[in-house]
Amino acid sequence: MECRDKVIETDRLLLRILDESWAETVLDYYLRNFAFLRQWEPQRDAEFFTAECQRSLLLTELARMNLGEMFRFWIVKKEEARQRRTIGTVALSNIVRGGFQSCHLGYKLDQSELRRGYMTEAIGGVVGFAFGELGLHRVEANILPRNAASLGVVGKLGFYHEGLARKYLQINGRWEDHIHMVIRNLAMEEIEN
DSSP: OOGGGOEEEOSSEEEEOOOGGGHHHHHHHHHHTHHHHHTTSOOOOGGGGSHHHHHHHHHHHHHHHHTTSOEEEEEEEGGGTTSOOOOEEEEEEEEEOTTTOEEEEEEEEOGGGTTSSHHHHHHHHHHHHHHTTSOOSEEEEEEOTTOHHHHHHHHHTTOEEEEEEEEEEEETTEEEEEEEEEEEOHHHHHHHO
16 A cells, blocks of 8 residues: 555544645645744744645655655544645654664644644554554654643643654754653553563
8 A cells, every 4th residue: 555545543633645636635734723833943034935846755755654764644633634724733753763663743733723732642543653564663743841832732642751852853943852752652662561
C-alpha cells in the first residue's frame, strides 16, 4: 500500500495522509488559523500561504513518507468526511532507525476545535501507529512551557517530562525553551527483557 492510502480511524476522526490534490484544503486550514498558529510556530513567508507551495509541500512529504522518513496525518472529523476540510495535523518526523528507533511528534489543531478531545484522540491514534506499524521505541514531543493545553494533552496520553531544552526552537522569530516530553513503547521493552 502506498502511503497516500493510509488512514487511521479513531472514534470520531479519520487521520489521513493527503496528496497534492488537497492543497487548497491545507491552505484553507493555514489561512483560517494564521493568527492562532503564529504564537506556536516558526515564521512563515508569504509564499507558504499559496496553493502552489502547499501542493509542493504535500508532494515532498509524500515522497518522504514513502521512504519512511516521516508521516503526516491530517485530521478530518468523521461527520465531515465527505467535505474536503481538515481540522489539524499530527506528524511523526525525524524518524531514526538503528539503535535509536525514535521520532519527533508535532501537531496542531484548528482554534475553533480546541477543548473537545480531538487532539488527544488523534495523537493517541498516531502514537499507536508509531509503536505498532512502525515498531518505534520512543516518540518525543518538544513543547513550549507556556503551552499548558499541549502539555495536558500529552500528559493524558502517558508522555513524561524528560527535561528542558534551552533556546531549542525558533518560534515566531524568537529562540524559545521547550519541555522535552517522551513516551516509550513499553510493550517493546517487555519483549526485549
